[in-house]
Amino acid sequence: MKVGFIGTGNMGSLLIESFIRSGALLPEQITASNRTSAKAARLATLHPGLQAVPSNVEAAHGKDLVFLCIKPLEFKTVIDEIKASMQPEQMIISITSPVLLARLEEWLPCKVAKVIPSITNYVLSGASLCIYGSRIEAEDQNKLETLLGQISKPLRIEEQYTRVVSDLSSCGPAFFAFLVQKFVDAAVEETGIDHQEATALASSMLLGTGRLLTEGGLSPKELQSLVSVPGGITAEALRLLDCELNDVFNRLIRTTHAKFHEDVAKVSAAFYEENMNGS
Structure with a gap:
């Protein structure tokens, strides 16, 4: 399988590095282009066999899968x-959520999918979130999800739920790294604990919590009830959090969502303006 990457910024590079490290792809199977050619060249230096090319057409031409990052x-x-x-027969995969599949299918003659990766x-x-256009067949889904399954858990979703x-x-x-940062900063400020030590403790806690909520089979509410006892320290702190956070996540x-819809409108306007100017 030959795979092209257009864009080797944060997420494009992350995907390339992850596919190679997991063994899902060999460097020789990857061709990459970037607006700043030095970024693609750096990846080619790090991974001998990976081909960095100067144009997007070269990155896409003849590839089974083409990731637009x-x-x-x-x-x-x-x-x-x-x-x-x-x-x-080629498949274009957008990793950019505000670009709608219908728009891509309107402008491209090939198969179209959207994947939302995670750091x-x-x-x-x-997880990696998978959304498929109307031209995608079952074997196309299996091909893409087999590849993504080497670095994540592929989940099929409907496009209307892309943002959430x-x-x-x-x-x-x-978001949760931000909460950990605030938790650690407060611990250091209030008690004088070493910042590095507090960060290590909080990070290990977050990892273990994630495993309890997945491998351990606990729901968030069940986990809270196991740690907290009525009238105890954790219960008092949870009461404070419930009060202070209130509707912050809403x-x-x-x-x-507001930013997403703004971006969707901007992308649609760019396509529409080009269509009007060309007609």
Whole structure:
């Protein structure tokens, strides 16, 4: 299988590194391009056999799978570059949530899918969210999910839930890392504990908590009840958290959704404007 990557920024590089480290892909199977060519060249240096190419057309031409790891407003430019060279049997995979599948299918002659990865895939963990266009067949799904299964747990979702599942799976690590940071900073400020020691403790706690909620089969509510006893220290702290956090996560989800819809509108406008100018 030959795989192309257009865009080798944070997530593009993460996917490439994870696929190679897991053994899912050999460097020789990967071709990569990037707007800043030095970034793709660096990957080729780190992974002999990986081919860094100067143009997006070269990255996409003849590949079974082509991952588009680019920003939303770059899509129209990239698609215009590669669409003439794409063949019906090829599969384009966007990792950018605000770019809708219907829009991609309108402008590309090939099969189209969307995958929302997570930074947790770097340690071969977490989920990768899979959304498929109308041209995708069962064997295409199996091919992509077999590849993603080497670095994550592939989960099929409906496009209408893209934003909220991205909040939980893809943005979630940043949100909970922020909470860990605040927890650690407060512990250091209030008690003088060494910052590095507190970070190590809190990080190990988060890892263990995740395993209890997955491998351990506990629900979040069950875990709380096992740690907390009525009238105890944990119960008192949980009462404070419940009061102080209140609807903060509701507001967080409303914030991410508002930004998502703003980005969808911008991408749609870029495609629509080009269509109007060309007609």
